[in-house]
Amino acid sequence: MKEFRPLEKIRLEGVLPRVFAGDTPRPSEVWRGDVTFRRGETVLVEAASGAGKSSMCAYIFGSRTDYEGRILFNGTDVSTLRPAEWQQVRRLNLAYLPQELSLFPELTAWENLQLKNGLTDAVTARRAEEWLTRLGIIDRRDYPAGKMSIGQQQRLAIVRALCMPFDFIILDEPVSHLDEANNRIAAEIIADEARRQGAGIISTSVGNHLLLDYQRILSL
Amino acid sequence: MKLVDRLLRRNTSWARVAGFVVSNFIGLAIVTGALQFYLDARGLWEADDSFISTDYLVVNKRVTGGDVLGGDNTRFSAAEIDDLRTQPWVRKVGLFTSNDFRAYMSVSGASHSLSSYIFFESIPDSFVDVPSARWQWEPGADVPIIISKDYLTLYNFGFASSAGMPQMSEGIMSGIPIRLSLRSEDGRVEKTVNAHVAGYSNRLNTILVPENFLREANAEMGTGSQQAPSRLIVDVSSPGDVAIDRYMEEHGLEVAGDKSASQASFLLRLVTAIVLAIGAVITLLSLFILVLSISLIMEKNRDKLHTLLMLGYDLPAVGRPYIRLAVTASVSAFVLATGATLVMRSYYLGPLEGLGGGGGPVWVAPAAGLGLTLVVIAFNILAVRRRVLSAWRL
Numbered sequence: 001m002k003e004f005r006p007l008e009k010i011r012l013e014g015v016l017p018r019v020f021a022g023d024t025p026r027p028s029e030v031w032r033g034d035v036t037f038r039r040g041e042t043v044l045v046e047a048a049s050g051a052g053k054s055s056m057c058a059y060i061f062g063s064r065t066d067y068e069g070r071i072l073f074n075g076t077d078v079s080t081l082r083p084a085e086w087q088q089v090r091r092l093n094l095a096y097l098p099q100e101l102s103l104f105p106e107l108t109a110w111e112n113l114q115l116k117n118g119l120t121d122a123v124t125a126r127r128a129e130e131w132l133t134r135l136g137i138i139d140r141r142d143y144p145a146g147k148m149s150i151g152q153q154q155r156l157a158i159v160r161a162l163c164m165p166f167d168f169i170i171l172d173e174p175v176s177h178l179d180e181a182n183n184r185i186a187a188e189i190i191a192d193e194a195r196r197q198g199a200g201i202i203s204t205s206v207g208n209h210l211l212l213d214y215q216r217i218l219s220l
Numbered sequence: 221m222k223l224v225d226r227l228l229r230r231n232t233s234w235a236r237v238a239g240f241v242v243s244n245f246i247g248l249a250i251v252t253g254a255l256q257f258y259l260d261a262r263g264l265w266e267a268d269d270s271f272i273s274t275d276y277l278v279v280n281k282r283v284t285g286g287d288v289l290g291g292d293n294t295r296f297s298a299a300e301i302d303d304l305r306t307q308p309w310v311r312k313v314g315l316f317t318s319n320d321f322r323a324y325m326s327v328s329g330a331s332h333s334l335s336s337y338i339f340f341e342s343i344p345d346s347f348v349d350v351p352s353a354r355w356q357w358e359p360g361a362d363v364p365i366i367i368s369k370d371y372l373t374l375y376n377f378g379f380a381s382s383a384g385m386p387q388m389s390e391g392i393m394s395g396i397p398i399r400l401s402l403r404s405e406d407g408r409v410e411k412t413v414n415a416h417v418a419g420y421s422n423r424l425n426t427i428l429v430p431e432n433f434l435r436e437a438n439a440e441m442g443t444g445s446q447q448a449p450s451r452l453i454v455d456v457s458s459p460g461d462v463a464i465d466r467y468m469e470e471h472g473l474e475v476a477g478d479k480s481a482s483q484a485s486f487l488l489r490l491v492t493a494i495v496l497a498i499g500a501v502i503t504l505l506s507l508f509i510l511v512l513s514i515s516l517i518m519e520k521n522r523d524k525l526h527t528l529l530m531l532g533y534d535l536p537a538v539g540r541p542y543i544r545l546a547v548t549a550s551v552s553a554f555v556l557a558t559g560a561t562l563v564m565r566s567y568y569l570g571p572l573e574g575l576g577g578g579g580g581p582v583w584v585a586p587a588a589g590l591g592l593t594l595v596v597i598a599f600n601i602l603a604v605r606r607r608v609l610s611a612w613r614l
Contacts, residue, residue: 106227
């Protein structure tokens with residue numbers, strides 16, 4: 001059983017979505033390149049729509065494998081990880097906010113959080129409620145997630161992504177539906193939590209980006 | 221984990237699951253019921269003659285006028301035996317060996333004694349279904365004998381009553397020591413041995429002794445001119461086969477004893493096999509219903525499965541609600557089927573015991589049902605695993 005305690009480095013080595021393979025190479029600091037994300041580092045990946053941001057996030061998270069090149073966790077090629085090992089990575093190393101949010105609409109906001117937090121009990125109920133309060137959706141705690149507005153759902157999904165111990169948090173366009181005030185609050189909560197855990201942040205954006213102090217900005 | 225169950229049980233069609241339980245119940249009930257009935261009913265034919273399997277036929281040539289006038293045409297030649305061996309319905313053929321010396325039997329009671337010239341025959345031990353301890357002979361020991369039940373009947377109702385002799389039950393007869401005086405044809409060798417009746421047969425019209433005893437006695441006292449056998453014992457695959465009758469007819473052969481037990485037993489087995497096959501097919505079809513309905517639920521819940529896997533749930537954990545559903549449904553059907561079989565048995569057991577049957581083991585049929593249930597569960601576990609893995613790779 002391969003374990004990463006902690007996951008220090010994520011390296012993308014000559015990675016390219018297979019659908020891009022035949023295209024004329026566009027300038028990119030990630031595709032076909034050699035990029036390393038380090039634990040504790042805050043990185044923004046910027047690109048126009050269609051450049052493959054969600055693909056990159058899904059490749060790192062292991063939910064898609066339609067790429068060329070290699071992705072390495074602490075030097076280990078992720079293509080050698082078995083399902084059970086990936087599941088452990090998703091519980092203990094990589095927090096992920098997918099662009100499509102992937103909430104369960106029939107469950108309440110609180111149940112959605114419990115479903116994730118129940119795996120590791122990483123976050124106390126008080127802390128989670130505090131985050132919901134700061135993001136202004138505490139009154140939607142017992143609402144079915146499907147009945148919440150898209151902006152509220154995005155805030156809920158951010159809280160859910162934080163309900164685990166992590167070495168990296170991957171945020172795929174995390175504030176696309178948020179106003180600036182909520183963007184700032186979300187950024188504060190994420191930055192605090194990442195700092196507390198010594199974790200790295202990889203955030204993507206098509207323009208409206210999470211308001212953090214980025215140490216690096218990569219263009220895809 | 222209640223949340224996961226709640227999520228993944230969505231889209232469950234309870235009507236389909238109930239459809240599985242009912243059809244699986246019917247299939248299993250047919251299998252266990254038929255098996256139980258077979259086990260109880262076969263005693264009707266087999267209990268009274270446990271020495272010779274109903275699959276064995278004793279064959280001899282028909283005696284014709286020419287034979288009476290001194291011919292020796294009732295013996296089987298090697299070619300005829302080989303021809304019989306190659307018939308498709310023949311499993312094996314055993315030869316009867318007869319005594320090649322004179323034998324004289326005497327039974328002494330308190331007031332009466334009985335003596336007579338007799339004959340012996342033997343067949344290969346593999347054809348005799350007596351526990352080997354009772355059918356063993358070593359030099360110096362008593363010789364066990366199996367006699368035709370007809371001989372006892374003949375004695376009790378034909379001879380004993382007219383000669384003023386006491387009638388004897390099978391048990392008493394078995395307890396009486398028998399003395400056998402054996403003498404070679406030329407009178408040079410003579411010996412006496414003790415014997416006892418080890419059993420009675422409905423289907424063997426002879427006086428049967430262990431093969432090794434007769435071989436040794438023939439070697440010691442025989443003339444050495446061992447003749448070809450006039451009777452054969454044949455192990456057949458299906459005693460009711462018309463091909464057997466046709467062959468016997470064409471070759472002028474006779475099957476000794478009552479064949480109806482063979483045929484009834486064959487018929488019982490055939491009917492049971494057909495009913496079992498029908499039950500097995502229904503069980504198999506119900507297995508497909510369950511696999512399909514669980515696959516359908518999982519297909520409809522594919523996104524949910526995928527999302528749970530993305531949250532970090534282990535693969536077995538997301539498959540568990542479906543496996544639990546399959547196990548619960550299958551075990552319910554099994555319990556119902558076993559119950560139905562026991563109820564059915566309680567109805568037929570009385571009449572069946574009146575006919576002389578009953579008393580079959582009660583665990584075999586439920587064990588077979590349990591085996592089928594485990595097959596159903598195993599198939600579903602495999603199907604669930606495959607689906608989970610495909611949702612993981614989505």
